[in-house]
Amino acid sequence: MPFRHRCQASTPGRRALLVGLRTLALYAFAAWVYIALVALVHPDTLVLQLTHLTKWPHEDTFGEVSFVVSLACFFTHALLCDPGEKAGRRSHRQDASD
Secondary structure (H helix, E strand, O other): OOOOOOEOOOOHHHHHHHHHHHHHHHHHHHHHHHHHHHHHHOHHHHHOEOOOOOOOOEHHHHHHHHHHHHHHHHHHHHHHOOHHHEOOOOOHHHHHHO
């Protein structure tokens, strides 16, 4: 079964917003997973700055912000996705009766 998006947007602007929220949620979650793995492998480096270009943020702060951004984008996407617009959502009972 091919991957289907869970909801279809009615306007191009809303579609762009939903795609942007999904993308930002995914990349922020990936950044948080990366920092979580760094915390397991090299916990001493969490207090270091994230990049040599600025003194802020540190790795631990970046992980916290990434998690919050991911969570906020996920919930915002879920709130903006209208249940009536769900694509390809049928219950197993409906499939069996066909």
